[in-house]
Amino acid sequence: MRLYNTLTHKIEEFVPMQQGKVGMYSCGPTVYSHPHIGNFRSFLVADLLKRFLEFKGYQVTHIMNITDVGHLVDDADEGADKLEEAAKKQKKNPLEIAQFYTDSFMQAGKLLNLKPATRYPKATEHIPQMIEMVKSLINKGYAYVVGNNVYYDVEKFAVYGRLSGNTLEELNAGARIEINQEKKNPQDFALWKHDPKHLQQWDSPWGKGFPGWHIECSAMSSKYLGDEFDIHTGGEDNIFPHHECEIAQSEAASGKKFVHYWLHTRFLMFDGEKMSKSKGNLYTIQELIEKGFKKNAIRYSLISSHYRQNYNFTFDGLKASQQAIDKIQQCVNRLAEMTKNAQAGQISQQVKDLSANCLKDFDEALSDDLNISKALAVVFDFVREANKKQDANSAEASALLDTMNKIDSVLGILEANGESEIPANIVELAEKRKAAKAAKDWKAADAVRAQIASMGWTVEDTPGGGYRLKRAGDAG
DSSP states (O other), X not given: OEEEETTTTEEEEXXXXXXXXXXXXXXXXXXXXXXXXXXXXHHHHHHHHHHHHHHTTOEXXXXXXXXXXXXXXXXXXXXXXXXXXXXXXXXXXXXXXXXXXXXXXXXXXXHTTOOOOSBOOBGGGOHHHHHHHHHHHHHTTSEEEETTEEEEOGGGSTTTTTTTTOOHHHHHHTOOSOOOXXXXXXXXXXXXXXXXXXXXXXXXXXXXXXXXXXXXXHHHHHHHHOSSEEEEEEEGGGIIIIIHXXXXXXXXXXXXXXXXXXXXXXXEEETTEEOOTTTTOOOBHXXXXXXXXXXXXXXXXXXXXXXXXXXXXXXXXXXXXXXXHHHHHHHHHHHHHHHHHSOOOOOOHHHXXXXXXXXXXXXXXXXXXXXHHHHHHHHXXXXXXXXXXXXXXXXXXXXXHHHHHHHHHHHOOSOTTSSOOOOHHHHHHHHXXXXXXXXXXXXXXXXXXXXXXXXXXXXXXXXXXXXXXXXXXXXX
């Protein structure tokens, strides 16, 4: 398996620290607002990677943090705390805000079929670990105290900038913020901050205050994965300053290499534009579902392009994603039916080879730096060939279905019950048509049927006054 490592700027063979096991950390949400599709692209790439590692037989310990304090508006040391801003606007305390939006994140993740992380540590529950790491950095000469604040001395860490490619000279020359006179170097960053106005404060050797954003991930990853682990994922906006600072803190504190492989997901665009609140294109998962899009189509769309390429998310693309999933789902539904109704028999060598080659090619595609486009091409080739097996016996159908289930253990796009999900508004219209028929209002019944058809579905009457709904174009 080969992965592109942001740290070395090249594709490398993945070799875990411990045979058969992988330690993986993903920067999770800052829980001050509902997560949007731009946030979830990075989370879904991490999910795809974890699922594929498990597909290959690895035992994965996956940690995803919840940032509920210390993430300032400018992602560095200036500006207001994002949670506190939300708390003031909504007239709630920060813990209420954090819990509400943590629940929102978890619910959206469930809709997108994210496999739960091994742990979701919260920053506010790990203040002692952060304080201990800050004390260690001070004792080792990598940090200094000014009043009640503690700063990391970036000039003491010789390789600061190797992840992002930045140099201190370039950063200082391009600095746009007013220089903090407490800092030895403008790029020094806060490990512990003092602000009497801050709503969340803890006692420390330096007085009351709160942790800097960067120290949070270093402390939590160390607690649950150790000082050195295999993979760290995040969005490309995390590379600098967040991940650069994590490396400086963690390696200075432990004296070990922090992370072996860094994976960063590129930005999501919407209709060719950068996503932003001002443009009104920061769609949440629930908002897309309310527009009539299916949750598995959203997942498919967000994982269907390579993680190291910017992805242009569009409503037309979502519709195409649903059509792609429908092709796969129809094949799965037909195979499931055949396992029950087809004649018994032995699995032919042709079916064995078809399944084995599909799994091998799928594995090879994703082993090539998560080449999802190639992997999906393998899947659709398999679906086309499986659809030709109209005379397959029940054992062959079961073998082909098992192959699809193994593939979906990685992709996570099929309905768990093997049946296409029917949107609630379509069912509601079908019931309205049923009532119209019962009242012998044939004109109204025909009008509703036409409305259902215009939304991409067909309704078929069944004996006894019932009906069956199918997506337009579905067989059977």
